[in-house]
Amino acid sequence: MTRYLIHRLLTFIPTLFGISILVFGAVRLIPGDQIMAALGTEAGMLTDKQREAMEVYYGLDQPPIIQYFRWLGNLLQGDMGISTRHGPILAAILKRLPLTIELAVLSLSVALLIGIPIGILSALKHNSFLDLAGRIFAMIGLAVPSFVLGAILIYVLSVGFGTLPNSGNYTDFIDDPLLNLRQLAFPAITLGTSFAASVMRMTRSSVLEVRRESYVQTARSKGLAANLITRRHILRNALIPVTTLIGIEFGYLLGGAFIVEHLFSLPGIGRFAVFSISQREYALIQGITLFVALTFICMNLLVDLIYVALDPRISYRDHN
Amino acid sequence: MRNRSGLIGAIIASALVVVAILGALEITPYPYWQQHRLDSLEPPGDRYPLGADLFGRDIASRLMRGASNSLYVSLLSVCFATAVGATIGILAGYFGGRTDILLMRLMDIIFAFPGLLLALLIVALLGRGLNNTLLAIGIVYTPIFARVARGPVLALKETEFVLAARVTGAGPWHILLRHILPNMTAPLIVQISLGLSWALLTESGLSFLGLGPEVGEPSWGVMLSGENRALAERAPWLLFYPSIAIMLGVLSFNLLGDGLRDVLDPKLRGNT
Numbered sequence: 001m002t003r004y005l006i007h008r009l010l011t012f013i014p015t016l017f018g019i020s021i022l023v024f025g026a027v028r029l030i031p032g033d034q035i036m037a038a039l040g041t042e043a044g045m046l047t048d049k050q051r052e053a054m055e056v057y058y059g060l061d062q063p064p065i066i067q068y069f070r071w072l073g074n075l076l077q078g079d080m081g082i083s084t085r086h087g088p089i090l091a092a093i094l095k096r097l098p099l100t101i102e103l104a105v106l107s108l109s110v111a112l113l114i115g116i117p118i119g120i121l122s123a124l125k126h127n128s129f130l131d132l133a134g135r136i137f138a139m140i141g142l143a144v145p146s147f148v149l150g151a152i153l154i155y156v157l158s159v160g161f162g163t164l165p166n167s168g169n170y171t172d173f174i175d176d177p178l179l180n181l182r183q184l185a186f187p188a189i190t191l192g193t194s195f196a197a198s199v200m201r202m203t204r205s206s207v208l209e210v211r212r213e214s215y216v217q218t219a220r221s222k223g224l225a226a227n228l229i230t231r232r233h234i235l236r237n238a239l240i241p242v243t244t245l246i247g248i249e250f251g252y253l254l255g256g257a258f259i260v261e262h263l264f265s266l267p268g269i270g271r272f273a274v275f276s277i278s279q280r281e282y283a284l285i286q287g288i289t290l291f292v293a294l295t296f297i298c299m300n301l302l303v304d305l306i307y308v309a310l311d312p313r314i315s316y317r318d319h320n
Numbered sequence: 321m322r323n324r325s326g327l328i329g330a331i332i333a334s335a336l337v338v339v340a341i342l343g344a345l346e347i348t349p350y351p352y353w354q355q356h357r358l359d360s361l362e363p364p365g366d367r368y369p370l371g372a373d374l375f376g377r378d379i380a381s382r383l384m385r386g387a388s389n390s391l392y393v394s395l396l397s398v399c400f401a402t403a404v405g406a407t408i409g410i411l412a413g414y415f416g417g418r419t420d421i422l423l424m425r426l427m428d429i430i431f432a433f434p435g436l437l438l439a440l441l442i443v444a445l446l447g448r449g450l451n452n453t454l455l456a457i458g459i460v461y462t463p464i465f466a467r468v469a470r471g472p473v474l475a476l477k478e479t480e481f482v483l484a485a486r487v488t489g490a491g492p493w494h495i496l497l498r499h500i501l502p503n504m505t506a507p508l509i510v511q512i513s514l515g516l517s518w519a520l521l522t523e524s525g526l527s528f529l530g531l532g533p534e535v536g537e538p539s540w541g542v543m544l545s546g547e548n549r550a551l552a553e554r555a556p557w558l559l560f561y562p563s564i565a566i567m568l569g570v571l572s573f574n575l576l577g578d579g580l581r582d583v584l585d586p587k588l589r590g591n592t
Contacts, residue, residue, distance in 0.1 A: 027445075
């Protein structure tokens with residue numbers, strides 16, 4: 001276990017470096033330079049003297065490798081740079097983080113509440129009508145993109161009930177929990193449904209696989225009650241791979257809510273990213289990308305560790 | 321049962337490809353760009369079977385043109401990801417050692433970004449347009465193909481027929497092309513089919529967010545955004561048909577992929 005942990009952390013650090021190099025390099029590839037990145041189109045209005053001063057400020061007169069380490073050094077101190085419109089970038093991101101986290105948690109709850117029961121039923125009633133219905137749900141859930149489902153929900157609500165899910169400004173949970181949940185319910189259903197489909201598929205295939213395991217056969221031949229076998233032997237083991245999926249999907253939800261936040265006009269990180277792209281605020285794009293990628297790989301690391309803790313059968317002693 | 325659904329997937333996918341080819345050749349009921357201002361928001365009927373949009377443009381023609389754009393990006397991005405990813409995976413798996421570590425670490429770094437975010441970043445840097453979108457999606461999916469290709473190579477390079485070929489003096493390129501590649505096409509074919517559905521979803525998502533084809537060119541995602549979305553309450557057909565098109569596309573590639581997996585890899589039959 002300790003060896004695996006060390007190995008996992010040792011591969012984690014080069015990946016972190018790789019991500020930082022990629023994000024740093026990407027912004028250097030854009031037409032223009034870091035001044036353009038910070039000021040956007042307004043950079044064209046600078047006088048020669050102003051531009052020179054800014055070049056020195058950003059260290060553009062230094063070789064790229066020194067620029068990279070300076071940028072990395074600032075980053076390690078929590079300084080992602082400053083956006084002309086939004087001030088310090090890290091603060092701007094953190095301001096929008098709670099909403100994105102809340103949306104991710106709610107969507108995940110929707111996904112689990114729908115996906116796990118359907119997946120278990122589908123597998124326990126293998127090849128029955130229920131199974132077929134569950135599989136059709138999963139197939140459709142995977143094929144309907146969030147913006148289609150969201151658009152349908154908005155249409156049904158506005159035409160059928162004369163209301164919009166997010167009319168008016170977004171309200172924080174602390175200010176008015178009920179209004180907040182009402183505003184987030186439809187975005188969460190939209191985002192959660194396609195994840196419910198993958199959770200369902202994973203649960204189903206995992207339960208089917210565990211049902212064939214020899215320890216389940218043994219329990220059955222011992223004459224244990226079917227309910228007990230399902231609860232103690234099948235579900236406990238079958239839900240372990242589902243945990244991994246949940247962890248990875250949560251990472252995706254944190255970084256992948258662009259479309260739903262955009263669709264429902266929710267001021268989270270996803271909408272911020274889309275906004276910064278449309279405004280060509282490269283420094284912001286750089287900051288958000290880095291932040292989301294870091295969150296994503298940290299989640300993956302966490303999932304791996306939880307996986308080890310959860311499953312007594314897994315030992316990483318032989319890993320590498 | 322599974323193969324029947326695979327067949328259904330293949331039939332729908334082929335039909336969409338035919339529609340896309342007609343759209344690309346502009347063999348459509350009306351030119352997709354032609355505006356008929358007097359027919360603004362005309363409901364589906366005799367003149368416009370699927371209705372008209374705000375500018376009186378025929379939705380059916382735009383869907384056909386959209387099919388060609390959406391499928392062009394999806395197909396070519398998956399071709400790109402397969403060509404680059406499989407080459408990287410094969411080289412990493414076959415040569416092992418430092419080559420393996422270097423190439424796969426690079427793939428891990430790309431894989432560390434959520435797909436849509438990386439695609440957004442690349443399109444934001446390169447600018448919108450069909451070719452930039454396909455490059456972005458291609459790069460995002462490259463690591464998956466590298467991983468899918470690397471696994472079988474690791475197993476195949478230790479098989480007797482490969483060792484025999486090596487003993488007879490065959491060079492690495494000969495072994496890779498003649499002995500290893502033909503034996504690992506099954507997982508790649510399955511992945512290509514599933515990859516097409518992700519690529520179509522990503523393309524529609526990017527288009528929906530305004531980072532799709534050049535202005536004026538329709539794609540299924542573009543048709544679901546902007547003024548069409550705002551007008552959906554008055555003219556629901558604006559959103560209905562593009563939504564159906566995307567779902568059919570994704571569903572057909574998924575069914576095809578699952579069907580192919582059942583045929584090519586009997587071990588997994590019925591599990592998903």
